[in-house]
Amino acid sequence: MHAVPPLLEETFRFRAACSELRDRSLLRQRLAIGSPQGASVRIGGDPVLNFCSNDYLGLANDPRLVSALKAGADRYGVGAGASSLVCGRSRAHEELESRVAAFTCRDRALLFCSGYMANLALGLSGLVGAGDHIIEDRLNHASLIDAARVSGARLVRYRHRDVDAATALIGSEKGKQLVLTDGVFSMDGDVAPIESLAQACRAAGTLLAVDDAHGIGVLGGRGGGTLELAGIGQDAVPILVGTFGKSFGTAGAFIAGPGDIIEYLCQRARTYIYTTASSPALTYATSCALEVAAAEPERRQRLFERIDYFRAGATAARLPLLDSMTPIQPLMLGSARRAAAVSDALRSAGILVTPVRPPTVAQGKSRLRITITAAHSFGQIDALLEHLVRLLGPGATP
Ligand SMILES: Cc1ncc(COP(=O)(O)O)c(C=O)c1O
The missing domain is CATH 3.90.1150.10 (Aspartate Aminotransferase, domain 1)
Known part of the structure; x- marks a missing residue:
């Protein structure tokens, strides 16, 4: 009898794991x-x-976005060619950053290739680290949970939408704190108690970031999202994350906020620095999407x-x-x-x-x-x- 080579044995393990998922109706198709x-x-x-x-x-599949994608490709080509801090940032990126800042009523915005990467940036830029705490709603999106995991800070979670539990945590720990919440919760569809969270963070001098992937473009008269609906500006919620792959119909994401924070993220966020910039053609199409979403x-x-x-x-x-x-x-x-x-x-x-x-x-x-x-x-x-x-x-x- 020949012994099973170790690599093959590993392969069997993966096959068994998938087979178990199938038996439990958990296999994704x-x-x-x-x-x-x-x-x-x-x-x-x-x-x-x-x-x-x-x-x-x-x-x-709006015809105006399709045309904008083609026009963007004609003007800037398909690929960015490099990371944003090398030579991958085009006029299309610069223009979209300005549009996002205006759309969200924030000082500045920084573009990311996806919402997942924008959220990871919150944990990978030194905003908090070892000895600090990240406080999150229990039902936050996986990317916000992962941001805490990679940050080195300790993750503390409170019961879903439980303002009292969150308030008890905010300001209670030693070291720096960062509070992260979805605006609209991706699997339950309900809205975070942003006003109360913002109030608690303000009182404790704690930084609050809202991921409004499912609220931006949808909620509020202008489509400004959960924060527009709540009438809350960048003083109360300094860090706003939004995605383009949902209501805006394209792909990519942004972080918007005060100039100092955005400049810091631009210098330090690893998921901004160490990756090829988003396609300039798509970025151009996203500018068109923002225009349509605001105008209609x-x-x-x-x-x-x-x-x-x-x-x-x-x-x-x-x-x-x-x-x-x-x-x-x-x-x-x-x-x-x-x-x-x-x-x-x-x-x-x-x-x-x-x-x-x-x-x-x-x-x-x-x-x-x-x-x-x-x-x-x-x-x-x-x-x-x-x-x-x-x-x-x-x-x-x-
Ligand atoms: C709340 C939330 N944040 C972030 C993301 C990630 O965004 P993206 O698809 O742009 O990576 C998603 C879903 O994809 C989401 O539901």
Whole structure:
């Protein structure tokens, strides 16, 4: 008998791990969408109603953004060619930074290739380090948790949206503190108690950063996000993170805030410094997206009419929705197996809502994370509701 080579043995271990995930209904299946994003997409040639994208304003395939991407490529080319501090920062990047600063009513903005990298920058720039504390909501996005993990600071988490628990922590520890919270929570769709957090941070002289990936472009009359909705400026929340891959329909992200903080991040944030700058063509298209999002408040109006319509129908049918006023409408199903089964049944009916399961959410909290966009028609929402009632309504056995 030959001994199994060590590397092969490792390979068996990985295969067994994936097989276990499959047995527990936790194996993730990837799609290959054959069309632009939209309320309806094509998968393997078939049209499917899409209720799980973050393209909240319906901009991902807007003809003006497509033209801007082409014009940006004509003017600046496709690739940035280098990192931002070498020679990868183009006029397109400079212009987008100014636009983001104006859009968010902040002094300055710095661009990142993704929201994940922007959030990691908060832990990888020396804002806090060993001996310090990062205080976070328990349901913060994984990228904010990872920012704490890589920072060297100690991570302390408080119960979801629990202002008293957060306030008790803020100012209570030795060393520097940094408080991090989602603006709109990515899996529950509810909004952070920003005013109270800001007040507690101000009283304690603690830095507060808000990741408004799902609020920016959507909430507030101008689309300024959770902070506009709460009427809060950069004095109260000095660090604002936003992404372009959701309501703005492109990709990339920013951190906006007071000039001194942004200049510091520009000099020290490792996920800004040690990576190729984002595509200048895409950056140019994102400037167009910001312009459209600001100039067309009717998109937000359409979006909220559709959210209300969906919620009214789901509430009348007593579907187990969480209490969310944002485009993220979680339908709680409990076990991963049940969430996967309902998702599969919807898919057979031509409706796409991928199940969200552990470790993205806690055990027993698997769900369909339904997202409503400005591009959905009321008829499409009716179709979703009809199938949900068939599968989950009174008398159904999903
Ligand atoms: C709250 C939150 N922050 C950050 C991110 C990461 O953003 P990006 O997709 O641009 O990396 C996401 C999701 O992707 C998110 O939901």
